[in-house]
Amino acid sequence: MKTTAALSRLFAGIQADLDLVDKTFQERATSGLDILNTASMHAISSPGKRLRTALTLLSGKLNTYRFQKLLLLSVAFEMTHLATLIHDDIIDEASTRRGHPTVNALWGDKISILLGDYYFAKTAGLIADIEDPRIDHLFSDTVATVCEGTILEIMTSGNADLSQETYFEKIKNKTACLFAACSKGGAIISGASPEEIERLHAYGQHLGIAFQIIDDILDYTQDQSTIGKPAGNDLRQGMVTLPLIYALEDESQNGYRQQVQSLLTQTTHKEEDITAIVGWVTRGNGVKKSLLDAHAHGNKAREALYHFPPSPDRDVLDELIDFVLSRNK
């Protein structure tokens, strides 16, 4: 688990606080209903969920570190993220996530819908305990925007003519919005100035965009053993992402558009068709161009960050950009 080791090293300075966030998450997620507890414990045992918490805490460290409030915000955002993942897995009809069975695979769609709703409800209680109207609205706006992003994703799926512009709007709303809310929320709680809040918001947003582009690249370049899902998964779901958009824009490759369009709208797929398109996208310039975009957003994140004076915590947020850009799972 090279990635986990790299993150552990990066987050060594906030390790104790990250552990407290985990502990509080578990306390707040409990219910009188056994099945809710079992499903919760299952869902929160998946890896890769500390990124948003780290972002919240580290952003909060650039000014006055108010851990008790940041703790509540971190748990709230991890819970929001989990609620959206649980609902996403229903929408995507996904049976595994990072190698683990999804909640819908284990308990069915009905329980999964309600488990997500239950988490949204619990999140509202955590946000209320922070007692800051700016955080209340940040939370409400963020969840609404994530929903809008996901709806846009559903509505544009199966369409080979998806524009770069719509792609970026989609990932900004669906993914980057929550990253931006974490760093902005950390800034608000720590008493940052309006300019600093705006800069940390920009940092989180560009980091989130870079994160999603890399995610979309990995869907083409990595296989099941590394990322816990088969390569070409987005294609199977009819989802058009940046590497494919660039590949389709390459006029010398025009012959493929028809084939891609038909693949995107099929409900069952021949594995060789998926493999052929995955191979075509990875051989061309689609991946390379997407990687350049990810790096451009990484640079914008860095630019926003460099308005803050150098500090060990700024260094970690800086290294986090490199981590997001170089991750391979």
Place this chain on the structure above:
Amino acid sequence: MKTTAALSRLFAGIQADLDLVDKTFQERATSGLDILNTASMHAISSPGKRLRTALTLLSGKLNTYRFQKLLLLSVAFEMTHLATLIHDDIIDEASTRRGHPTVNALWGDKISILLGDYYFAKTAGLIADIEDPRIDHLFSDTVATVCEGTILEIMTSGNADLSQETYFEKIKNKTACLFAACSKGGAIISGASPEEIERLHAYGQHLGIAFQIIDDILDYTQDQSTIGKPAGNDLRQGMVTLPLIYALEDESQNGYRQQVQSLLTQTTHKEEDITAIVGWVTRGNGVKKSLLDAHAHGNKAREALYHFPPSPDRDVLDELIDFVLSRNK
């Protein structure tokens, strides 16, 4: 539309405020995404959604009427209710509600999941604007409890041995909890004393229990033309409700248990089997006993209400109990 006329007469004194709640609901439910607006407008056009608002406003009138805050709370609770209905219709695989096609029937499950989530998010923003931590927690606890009630409903469906106790726990959490939150929230905002808040909470809870029992009775006694869904719908869904529980408790009728149990777990049903069980339940004492229970809870609601001095607004809350008990759709 006898029922609507009766409600209009009952709510004449708060008609202008009810209209303002509707207007604000529409303003707050808008989005940059067209499909969200269309789906929202469709969902909020269904009738029968003013009961919770009236409960909130009228409870608020028993002390200092603070309409601006009650307006926000009313919109929030109507939106919460709508979000749960949209998700319920996915869970129940319902294609119509009160004679109108459901959101999932028109736009599919995926959009419906997200529309519900979107409403939850918007609700959090409304609640935040009230700026009262007690309301924040009332909202969070209420939505969590409604989810728990719905999960209990799913887990106990298909089981002919459902106890009265579990049935009442289910309807208390799934339905009555939101009624209780409306009257309690109205009391909190109007500056009621802790005792008065507790009494209005009890009023709403008993009213809600009575409401749900009547709903469950109507599912046996009324047909599609009156309630907008076919009689025996709960049976088709595998849902065991109070009239059936009482019918099954009648030992002289023991021969039916096997037949009911097998009907509850079937995925497709012969219409004559449904009609036979509906007939058996309505001919026996199940409906009569359920009606007695509904009236007992109506009386408890009245008892809680009569701690308040007589006033025209108390009279309306009083008549609301009669309306809930005597409604036929």
